[in-house]
Amino acid sequence: MNQNKRIFLSPPHMGCEELNLIQEAFKSNWIAPLGPHVDAFEKEMAEYVGTNGALAVNSGTSALHLALKVLEVGHGDIVFCSTFTFVASANPILYQGAIPVFIDSEIETWNMSPSALERAFIHFDNLGKLPKAVIVVNLFGQSANMLSILKICEQYRVPVIEDAAESLGATFHKKASGTFGKFGVFSFNGNKIITASGGGMVVSDDLDAMKKMRFWATQSRDPALHYQHSEIGFNYRLSNVLAAIGRGQLQVLNERIADRRNIFQRYYSALSPCEGIEFMPEPANSYSTRWLTALTVNPLITGVSPIQIIEALAENNIESRPVWKPMHLQPLFKSCMYFPHFPDESISNQLFHQGLCLPSGSNLSEEDQDRVIECVITIMNGKRTY
Numbered sequence: 127m128n129q130n131k132r133i134f135l136s137p138p139h140m141g142c143e144e145l146n147l148i149q150e151a152f153k154s155n156w157i158a159p160l161g162p163h164v165d166a167f168e169k170e171m172a173e174y175v176g177t178n179g180a181l182a183v184n185s186g187t188s189a190l191h192l193a194l195k196v197l198e199v200g201h202g203d204i205v206f207c208s209t210f211t212f213v214a215s216a217n218p219i220l221y222q223g224a225i226p227v228f229i230d231s232e233i234e235t236w237n238m239s240p241s242a243l244e245r246a247f248i249h250f251d252n253l254g255k256l257p258k259a260v261i262v263v264n265l266f267g268q269s270a271n272m273l274s275i276l277k278i279c280e281q282y283r284v285p286v287i288e289d290a291a292e293s294l295g296a297t298f299h300k301k302a303s304g305t306f307g308k309f310g311v312f313s314f315n316g317n318k319i320i321t322a323s324g325g326g327m328v329v330s331d332d333l334d335a336m337k338k339m340r341f342w343a344t345q346s347r348d349p350a351l352h353y354q355h356s357e358i359g360f361n362y363r364l365s366n367v368l369a370a371i372g373r374g375q376l377q378v379l380n381e382r383i384a385d386r387r388n389i390f391q392r393y394y395s396a397l398s399p400c401e402g403i404e405f406m407p408e409p410a411n412s413y414s415t416r417w418l419t420a421l422t423v424n425p426l427i428t429g430v431s432p433i434q435i436i437e438a439l440a441e442n443n444i445e446s447r448p449v450w451k452p453m454h455l456q457p458l459f460k461s462c463m464y465f466p467h468f469p470d471e472s473i474s475n476q477l478f479h480q481g482l483c484l485p486s487g488s489n490l491s492e493e494d495q496d497r498v499i500e501c502v503i504t505i506m507n508g509k510r511t512y
């Protein structure tokens with residue numbers, strides 16, 4: 127019977143305090159958006175990552191939107207963005223009427239390639255039209271090479287927004303992921319390493335910018351007793367009830383990271399001896415949360431494609447999925463420019479064709495993980511071409 131229990135890719139994993147904190151919100155009748163849990167959640171997040179300020183909002187997507195707006199990204203502006211990501215990184219560029227230009231990944235981190243970024247800068251500098259911002263995404267729990275990327279962006283004086291929706295708790299050179307750029311963005315969506323069922327956060331040391339974003343996120347209410355508005359506003363704030371969940375989750379974040387890293391290690395021990403399988407690397411000086419265990423499968427060696435593995439797992443009631451389809455391959459962005467890692471070689475295309483994410487929830491039992499491993503090994507043994 128246990129054999130048929132559904133194994134999810136990355137389900138929520140509540141701790142002990144969340145329900146108490148929600149009950150506190152109910153008892154005090156702070157059910158409306160905003161309230162003491164929102165303020166406390168912001169303070170605790172800023173402390174955790176080490177920034178001066180934090181702004182809690184209703185999603186990671188709205189957090190990115192506000193960061194672009196405060197950098198005055200507007201109609202016709204260029205924004206560089208990692209191509210290897212979830213669409214939420216790029217959609218806010220379109221909300222502002224700006225034009226995304228996509229940048230490839232590097233093999234070392236799977237994240238933004240500094241050399242592709244540099245070529246993009248040279249190209250647009252020659253045209254006399256530098257980007258207004260660069261959105262760097264930290265995928266699957268791991269920071270991009272922020273030192274190299276910041277060096278290039280500083281040379282052209284272009285601000286960086288770090289999409290750290292998947293990398294809360296990771297570090298790079300011992301500094302928190304999400305604190306390298308001018309703004310860092312986190313998400314508390316249901317599948318993230320910690321969740322508030324939905325929610326997002328912007329962190330920054332620029333408190334003036336944070337004040338503006340807070341104003342816009344709260345319908346841009348002018349300081350007047352009557353309802354007066356002189357600017358466009360958004361309804362982007364986080365609810366007090368959800369902030370209560372987020373606070374409880376933040377208390378167990380470090381445990382969740384340890385669990386996910388442990389899950390990665392078990393997959394690694396069992397599957398890395400298989401020829402044709404390569405795990406997402408973790409460079410020296412990088413500490414990944416291993417939010418999802420991601421790997422590549424070379425069908426020429428293993429005899430099976432990632433899709434065949436996903437299908438075999440699905441037959442056993444196990445959820446897995448391909449890695450993100452790069453933005454430059456999406457119909458939505460077909461007219462956008464793209465800078466590959468090498469002038470004639472795209473790393474993200476290769477990752478997309480060979481990539482696979484295995485169930486990685488921090489509440490995955492060893493028994494269930496063994497079921498996943500056994501299933502992967504069985505299909506590879508069955509289909510091996512040599």
Ligand SMILES: *Cc1c(COP(=O)(O)O)cnc(C)c1O
Nearest residue numbers: 185186187212214215291313315
């Ligand atoms: C989840 C995610 C987001 C968006 O967060 P939401 O809270 O779902 O809006 C943005 N970027 C990346 C890379 C994500 O994985």
